[in-house]
Amino acid sequence: MKARIKVMLKNGVLDPQGKAIEGALGTLGFPNVASVRQGKYFEVEINETDLAKARATIDEMSKKLLANTVIENYTIEIDEK
Amino acid sequence: MKARIKVMLKNGVLDPQGKAIEGALGTLGFPNVASVRQGKYFEVEINETDLAKARATIDEMSKKLLANTVIENYTIEIDEK
Amino acid sequence: MSANDIEITPKLIAEHGLKSDEYQRILDLIKRTPTLTELGIFSAMWNEHCSYKSSKKWLRTLPTTGPRVICGPGENAGVVDIGDGQAIIFKMESHNHPSYIEPHQGAATGVGGILRDVFTMGARPIAALNALRFGAPDHPRTRHVVSGVVAGVGGYGNSFGVPTIGGEVNFDESYNGNCLVNAFAAGLADTDKIFYSEAKGVGLPIVYLGSKTGRDGIHGATMASAEFDQDTEEKRPTVQIGDPFSEKLLLEACLELMQTGAVIAIQDMGAAGLTCSAVEMGAKGDLGVELNLDMVPCREDAMTAYEMMLSESQERMLMVLDPSKEKEAEAVFRKWQLDFAIIGKTTDDLRFRVFRHGELMADLPIKELGDQAPEYDRPWVATPKPAMVPTSEFAAPNDITQTLAKIIALPDMCSRRWVWEQYDHLIQGNTAIGPGGDAAVIRIGDGPKALAFTLDVSPRYCFADPEEGGKQAVAECWRNLTAVGAEPLAITDNLNFGNPEKPEIMGQLVGCIKGIGAACIALDFPVVSGNVSLYNETNGTGILPTPAIGAVGLLPDIAIRTTIAFKAADEAIVIIGATAGHLGQSIYARDILGRRSVDAPPPVDLAIERRNGDFVRDEIRARAFTAVHDASDGGLLVAVAEMVMASGIGATVEAPDDIALHAWAFGEDQARYVVTLPQSSVAGLLSRAEKDGIPAIVIGATGGKELTLKGSAPISCETLKEMHEGWFPAYMAGPNLLNA
Amino acid sequence: MKSAVIVFPGSNRERDMLTALEKITGTKPIAVWHAETELPKVDLVVMPGGFSYGDYLRTGAIAARAPIMADLKKKADSGVHIMGVCNGFQILCEAGLLPGVLMRNNNLRFVCRHVKLETVNAKTAFTNKFKQGEVWRCPVAHGDGNYFTDPDTLARLEGDDRVVFRYAQGTNPNGSLNDIAGIINTKGNVMGLMPHPENEIEELNGGTEGRTLFESLLETVA
Ligand SMILES: Nc1ncnc2c1ncn2[C@@H]1O[C@H](COP(=O)(O)OP(=O)(O)O)[C@@H](O)[C@H]1O
Numbered sequence A, B: 001m002k003a004r005i006k007v008m009l010k011n012g013v014l015d016p017q018g019k020a021i022e023g024a025l026g027t028l029g030f031p032n033v034a035s036v037r038q039g040k041y042f043e044v045e046i047n048e049t050d051l052a053k054a055r056a057t058i059d060e061m062s063k064k065l066l067a068n069t070v071i072e073n074y075t076i077e078i079d080e081k
Numbered sequence C: 001m002s003a004n005d006i007e008i009t010p011k012l013i014a015e016h017g018l019k020s021d022e023y024q025r026i027l028d029l030i031k032r033t034p035t036l037t038e039l040g041i042f043s044a045m046w047n048e049h050c051s052y053k054s055s056k057k058w059l060r061t062l063p064t065t066g067p068r069v070i071c072g073p074g075e076n077a078g079v080v081d082i083g084d085g086q087a088i089i090f091k092m093e094s095h096n097h098p099s100y101i102e103p104h105q106g107a108a109t110g111v112g113g114i115l116r117d118v119f120t121m122g123a124r125p126i127a128a129l130n131a132l133r134f135g136a137p138d139h140p141r142t143r144h145v146v147s148g149v150v151a152g153v154g155g156y157g158n159s160f161g162v163p164t165i166g167g168e169v170n171f172d173e174s175y176n177g178n179c180l181v182n183a184f185a186a187g188l189a190d191t192d193k194i195f196y197s198e199a200k201g202v203g204l205p206i207v208y209l210g211s212k213t214g215r216d217g218i219h220g221a222t223m224a225s226a227e228f229d230q231d232t233e234e235k236r237p238t239v240q241i242g243d244p245f246s247e248k249l250l251l252e253a254c255l256e257l258m259q260t261g262a263v264i265a266i267q268d269m270g271a272a273g274l275t276c277s278a279v280e281m282g283a284k285g286d287l288g289v290e291l292n293l294d295m296v297p298c299r300e301d302a303m304t305a306y307e308m309m310l311s312e313s314q315e316r317m318l319m320v321l322d323p324s325k326e327k328e329a330e331a332v333f334r335k336w337q338l339d340f341a342i343i344g345k346t347t348d349d350l351r352f353r354v355f356r357h358g359e360l361m362a363d364l365p366i367k368e369l370g371d372q373a374p375e376y377d378r379p380w381v382a383t384p385k386p387a388m389v390p391t392s393e394f395a396a397p398n399d400i401t402q403t404l405a406k407i408i409a410l411p412d413m414c415s416r417r418w419v420w421e422q423y424d425h426l427i428q429g430n431t432a433i434g435p436g437g438d439a440a441v442i443r444i445g446d447g448p449k450a451l452a453f454t455l456d457v458s459p460r461y462c463f464a465d466p467e468e469g470g471k472q473a474v475a476e477c478w479r480n481l482t483a484v485g486a487e488p489l490a491i492t493d494n495l496n497f498g499n500p501e502k503p504e505i506m507g508q509l510v511g512c513i514k515g516i517g518a519a520c521i522a523l524d525f526p527v528v529s530g531n532v533s534l535y536n537e538t539n540g541t542g543i544l545p546t547p548a549i550g551a552v553g554l555l556p557d558i559a560i561r562t563t564i565a566f567k568a569a570d571e572a573i574v575i576i577g578a579t580a581g582h583l584g585q586s587i588y589a590r591d592i593l594g595r596r597s598v599d600a601p602p603p604v605d606l607a608i609e610r611r612n613g614d615f616v617r618d619e620i621r622a623r624a625f626t627a628v629h630d631a632s633d634g635g636l637l638v639a640v641a642e643m644v645m646a647s648g649i650g651a652t653v654e655a656p657d658d659i660a661l662h663a664w665a666f667g668e669d670q671a672r673y674v675v676t677l678p679q680s681s682v683a684g685l686l687s688r689a690e691k692d693g694i695p696a697i698v699i700g701a702t703g704g705k706e707l708t709l710k711g712s713a714p715i716s717c718e719t720l721k722e723m724h725e726g727w728f729p730a731y732m733a734g735p736n737l738l739n740a
Numbered sequence D: 001m002k003s004a005v006i007v008f009p010g011s012n013r014e015r016d017m018l019t020a021l022e023k024i025t026g027t028k029p030i031a032v033w034h035a036e037t038e039l040p041k042v043d044l045v046v047m048p049g050g051f052s053y054g055d056y057l058r059t060g061a062i063a064a065r066a067p068i069m070a071d072l073k074k075k076a077d078s079g080v081h082i083m084g085v086c087n088g089f090q091i092l093c094e095a096g097l098l099p100g101v102l103m104r105n106n107n108l109r110f111v112c113r114h115v116k117l118e119t120v121n122a123k124t125a126f127t128n129k130f131k132q133g134e135v136w137r138c139p140v141a142h143g144d145g146n147y148f149t150d151p152d153t154l155a156r157l158e159g160d161d162r163v164v165f166r167y168a169q170g171t172n173p174n175g176s177l178n179d180i181a182g183i184i185n186t187k188g189n190v191m192g193l194m195p196h197p198e199n200e201i202e203e204l205n206g207g208t209e210g211r212t213l214f215e216s217l218l219e220t221v222a
């Protein structure tokens, strides 16, 4: 099964990359950019046919490793295949 | 308007991060992980009401800045608001 | 699946960068049409990058031996004896074309490649340097290339854990479409524990080490020998990604492996990966090689023999293993979580055979692929000798100090801090002199020994007069090492030129090599390694001839070293070496007067160079000087200004009246050093100099917070520093297509 | 003083740290491989600088989950002194032994230079030989030294004098909150800092102020 995990910084957490990109976009002539936030995106293939089990596993690995839950939120999408 | 840009390495391009995470998940007790690929995710707010214009702008900034089109592909989603 | 027997069309042959006469040579050699895999193998082995077919004839003329040379050109890197059973192993290599296509990854993998060349011989890297050449600052792509290349060089070296301690940065429009990234690395080894690539013994296992193989950089080696044109886009998928983390593991694993005695021969997989390394190891050892590609660790599915043989996936090595040590050897690589796979064996029939799924995909004569590859004597025309232009032809500025301030803020002359602060130049804790001086100095272990490193070349001199330019590049390296108190040992060279099929370009290459050779002989400064990068052109315009020289020197006692910073006020400032005020090809002429005519560069008198340098070194060793700086780009006044800026201590200097002031201030005569010493010991120095027939004159004294040239308005250290430090950060703050 | 240095795949300043410890404490430290499950009995455990696991995912994230970490946490609870330098600091934060996180430098560039540090708490086991408020020279070499935490945690850190080092005189190289360069845990036995005192210990380094930190430990810990 294939899972897609999106990890974004929580609101209020400083995002140096987002800030820098905002700035760069300005100098590159994109005046109408209001804000940029950068996050991470993971595509994980797991050998698991049971959707519920898969979701549980993915959720656990997100908590344990993929996201630092002190500063980041994550969302999971799983497409059965 | 709010746009979400997903940037992934092109197929076949080495993904050292994905590789390292794969290994770590293994040692953390997730044996059934087949593969991990890591990408970037951006949320961009732009002051633009015209959907077509917005899409064009986002596409241009993705090419110019957000994605390294030599090694990365990007996909854009825009939700009108 | 393995479309190995597809028809070999002229188009296909051309796409593999093989000329029709070369293809004919293949047919004569194997007496049949090659398979696709074989065509790929030939294209990889016979291209310029791996075969040196255009340059070999001339490289042979370089002096490559000396009392301290343990191993000269021909191995992965040169090996030089530094006493006490220790050797320094170093080389410089280009990654120009990949760095233009993808600056960050191109530069990163360039650094990775040269580090492997060094540790594949058993040396732990202790220093990295890099010579970078970019297009004109106002060219739309330049800023992106600069930020990407610097981030790539730093990103790889910093993570790997080697101090990056110096290099060069130039801007010139001739590099607009073809930047130069020349990476230098040096490593330390015991003279009795050096490893070579020559295979020995028949029927021994050939082992694949490191990261897995993917479809990375297929045809990278061919690309590195192809001129750019509009369809460069097409070549993009060949970009390789560097993984410094795996490289660090590979370093530790290899050094541990070498302790086990399992290694009979070892060779990194660089350009043309598996093909080049396997063929080189076999050919050098007069052995055949047989590979079973089914055993090669792959990252991607369904890779064909063709793809595996041409893949340039990074962080991989090939070795000939002592079978009795297999278990230990494998354990080491498992510990470091790297691949270890026996993929073939040595044979006694001088054939290079490759099997895939039991099928014979290639069967070629190994010697002709390797050390007997084609060699050309390309037609060349010598660059016409440029005219010596008298000082009177160069207009004087209205204000010398204002002109000085302009010069130290030029793109080619300003501080490179923005660049080297992105490099970890302190790691390993042995950096005695970091970036920003004449040469960087690294302590060996706990000392007292230390090594000095520098890179140099002045492309504008080489363009005007290749032979003098070649000499000058070597001489300036020798001078830089001398200026810190080091004994110059040996050099590596990285020859970057345009299309050698053009007689004028070939003439530049020949001229530069002649000059380099002459200087190496006169200065006892042998060439122990190097690299050639040709076809550096975009749409038919060649780069300036750029034979970058990397040099290494030895300090017996690190306590006796000199730096460019003034140390105290009221010390005498003395110029060692004659000042004629040569302005041809000077920064002043090019950038202040905007002069474009091809005037003669400053002549290099190698005998004088040596005499002056040996004198300065002896005085340094006798602790006569408090600061030393060689005068080069920009001239005397710029050298003094750099000493002022490095210390924050001012100076008052006066020109003799028998020479035009601007020629004295900005002329670029060679073989000169600016030194400081206590007033009390000036007389002694001058008489020793006179006795040896060395020109030495006092031009002033240190002190205050300003640089004052008698007869013109003083300028404060602060202003000088601001001007000098300002350009790079300001430039890089401009619009930049950086990739987040 | 007996000390151990934990080595992870990708650590690269462990040799600098081992040398510094030996030169200053006179006893050879023990290098411990991350895959071990138990630390030797020592007075000080150091997490060295480097790029453990290539800094992939997040700096220190993968190393923080290495086998040895369980025992490190035990040792922390039992009061053993633990110091994380640069990547070591990042790992301690990811492992939850110190609060907050080290984000990308605000200009997104790696920075290697000498900065001025102010010792703002000279009462810790790691700093007692510094004068309170002493300003000293030390090199930094990192791409992710931008200390960040939520307002409450920050207030607590400041309130409890748990900020140990600050970048002084406008030399903050990374944009960290309140110029924070180093912090300590509530118990006072776990400290992390971004700068590299181990590279400022002899004439060759152009300064020896880094020694004071090791000498402080030498005095209190053993
Ligand atoms: N310009 C040069 N001067 C002297 N030796 C050179 C030069 N260019 C290449 N060599 C030597 O030729 C050999 C092959 O070079 P290269 O293909 O760059 O090595 P590698 O395959 O390890 O990258 C090396 O030993 C190198 O030192």
Ligand SMILES: [Mg+2]
Pocket: C076, C116, C117, C268, C270
């Ligand atoms: Mg090599």
